[in-house]
Amino acid sequence: MAKIIVVTSGKGGVGKTTTSASISTGLARRGHKTVVIDFDVGLRNLDLIMNCERRVVYDFVNVIQGEATLGQALIKDKRIETLYILPASQTREKEAMTPEGVERVIEELSKTFDYIICDSPAGIEHGALMALYHADEAVVVTNPEVSSVRDSDRILGILQSKSKRAEKGLEPVREHLLLTRYNPDRVERGEMLSVEDVKDILSIPLLGVIPESQVVLNSSNQGLPVILETESDAGQAYDDAVARLVGEDRPFRFLTKEKKGIFSRMFKG
Amino acid sequence: MNEHPENPGPCFELKSKSMSLVFVELYYYDEQDFEELLRQKIGQAPGFFRDAPIVIDLEKYRGLPDELNFFNIIGLCRRHNMHIVSVQVTNERLVNAAKSAGLAITKPGGKKTTPVCPEKEEKPEPPAKVTSDSGNELTAIPPKVITQPVRSGQQIHAPHGDLIVLAPVQPGSELLAAGNIHVYGPLRGRALAGINGDEQARIFTLSLEAELVSIAGQYKISEDLQDGDWKKPVQLHLADGQLFVNPLDNH
Numbered sequence: 001m002a003k004i005i006v007v008t009s010g011k012g013g014v015g016k017t018t019t020s021a022s023i024s025t026g027l028a029r030r031g032h033k034t035v036v037i038d039f040d041v042g043l044r045n046l047d048l049i050m051n052c053e054r055r056v057v058y059d060f061v062n063v064i065q066g067e068a069t070l071g072q073a074l075i076k077d078k079r080i081e082t083l084y085i086l087p088a089s090q091t092r093e094k095e096a097m098t099p100e101g102v103e104r105v106i107e108e109l110s111k112t113f114d115y116i117i118c119d120s121p122a123g124i125e126h127g128a129l130m131a132l133y134h135a136d137e138a139v140v141v142t143n144p145e146v147s148s149v150r151d152s153d154r155i156l157g158i159l160q161s162k163s164k165r166a167e168k169g170l171e172p173v174r175e176h177l178l179l180t181r182y183n184p185d186r187v188e189r190g191e192m193l194s195v196e197d198v199k200d201i202l203s204i205p206l207l208g209v210i211p212e213s214q215v216v217l218n219s220s221n222q223g224l225p226v227i228l229e230t231e232s233d234a235g236q237a238y239d240d241a242v243a244r245l246v247g248e249d250r251p252f253r254f255l256t257k258e259k260k261g262i263f264s265r266m267f268k269g
Numbered sequence: 270m271n272e273h274p275e276n277p278g279p280c281f282e283l284k285s286k287s288m289s290l291v292f293v294e295l296y297y298y299d300e301q302d303f304e305e306l307l308r309q310k311i312g313q314a315p316g317f318f319r320d321a322p323i324v325i326d327l328e329k330y331r332g333l334p335d336e337l338n339f340f341n342i343i344g345l346c347r348r349h350n351m352h353i354v355s356v357q358v359t360n361e362r363l364v365n366a367a368k369s370a371g372l373a374i375t376k377p378g379g380k381k382t383t384p385v386c387p388e389k390e391e392k393p394e395p396p397a398k399v400t401s402d403s404g405n406e407l408t409a410i411p412p413k414v415i416t417q418p419v420r421s422g423q424q425i426h427a428p429h430g431d432l433i434v435l436a437p438v439q440p441g442s443e444l445l446a447a448g449n450i451h452v453y454g455p456l457r458g459r460a461l462a463g464i465n466g467d468e469q470a471r472i473f474t475l476s477l478e479a480e481l482v483s484i485a486g487q488y489k490i491s492e493d494l495q496d497g498d499w500k501k502p503v504q505l506h507l508a509d510g511q512l513f514v515n516p517l518d519n520h
Contacts, residue, residue, distance in 0.1 A: 151421075
C-alpha cells in the first residue's frame, strides 16, 4: 500500500507546487517508487516545474473520465527512474474531478507505488478537498506571515473534519509544518514571524524550513526541482525535509543569519 | 411557492430529537421544604433554571402517593419560572395522578427516547428525553471537553453546559456554550458563554488573545481587550450587566 501525502496550504503562492516537486523528487531519489499528481485543474503548473510539459498527452481528468488509462497518462521523469507525474487538465472544469473517479485512480496507483504525492490547488474548495481527502499525511506549506498562517490553520481544521481518515474515524492525518520563504534577516528585524512564532500558533510538528532564495525562482523557471540544486541552501533544506519525512533525524539549518566565515573576517575584518 | 401563505405545504412535521433536561429526583414531598430548597438551587444559578423544562423523577420517591399533589408542585415551580413537563414514574397510582394533572409520563430506564407519534395525550408533549445517567442533580450537566486545537473556521457548541478546551483556540474559530468556557491554552478566536442568557457564566483562559468575548450577550471585541490583560491568564465575568476582565493570578 502506498503512503498518500497531500501538499496543501489554503493560501496560494506559498510554494505548494515547488514543494510537491522537490518532495516527490527527493523520495524517488531515495529509491521509493513515487508518483506526483497535480490536482490544480485549469491552472496546471507541476509539469512546468518538473520540465515535462512538452510530453503531456493525457491528463488526470482523462483517466477519471475513462478516456485514457493510467499507463497512457503517467509521465516518466527523465532524471529519476522511479518518479512519475500525473498532470492536471488545463481545459476541463474542476468538477470533472469526481470523488469516485479520484478514489479509483488513487486505489490503482496504490497498488504499484510507494508514495503518492497530491499537489493541492489553493483555496478550500472542490480541488483542495479532493486532494486532501485520501491523505495519510499532510505537508502544510506556510510562509512566515500572518495571513498564510491563518489559512494553514483553516486547512488543518479541514484535514481534521473532511478527510477520509476523519470521516471514517481512523487514526488522524499526520500533519507536518513546512515553512517556506524563510528569511532570518527579516525575522531578526521583526518583519517576519519566526519559526517559533509559527510553530506556537499552529501547534504541529516542524518538517522543515526552506530559506528564501533566488535559486528557487531560477530552478522553477528552468524546470528543475529545487532539491536537485544540491549546492544551494534551499535544495539542502528540502533534502533535510524529505529525510525527516521518511523518519531520519536531521538538525535544522538555515534558521539564523549567516555568520561571516573566518576568511571573510580575516580579509575584510 | 412554498413560502406563500396560500400554499403553505404540510402544517407540521414530526421530528425526533434528543436534548438534556433537568431532572428533579424527588425523595419526599413537603411544600415548604421543596420551595426552600428550590429557592436555594435557583440562587446558585438563576439564569440556568429560568423557563427551563423540568422532569420530576419519582423512582426514588419514598413518601406516600397521597402526599404528592401534582397541581401544587406545578404551581410552585411555575411561580419560580420553571415548567414541569413530565413525570418519570412506574407506580400506577402516581401515573394516574400525574396524568390527571396534565403531565406526560416518561418510562424510566435511562437513555430511551419516547416514541414520537403513538398514544399521545392532548397535552404539551416534551421532546424525547435523555437522562444523563442516574444521580441527576439539578446542576449536573456534563461539560463538553475538546482536546484538539480548535482551528480557523471551526465552531464548537456546548448547547447545555460548560465547554472545556485543552488546546489552543485559533483565530477565526468560535466557541459557544450555555455555561462557562474554559480554555487551557491561548484563546485567539471568539468565545461566547451563557448563550441562553446565563449571566453567571464565565470565561477562563490562560492567554487572552480573543477576537471577541461575550457573556449572556454582553461582548467585547479584540480592540477593547488590548490593555493590561492582553495575552495574560484571565477570567471574564458579568457584574451589573457589564463585562469585566480580571487577571487570574490576582487574588
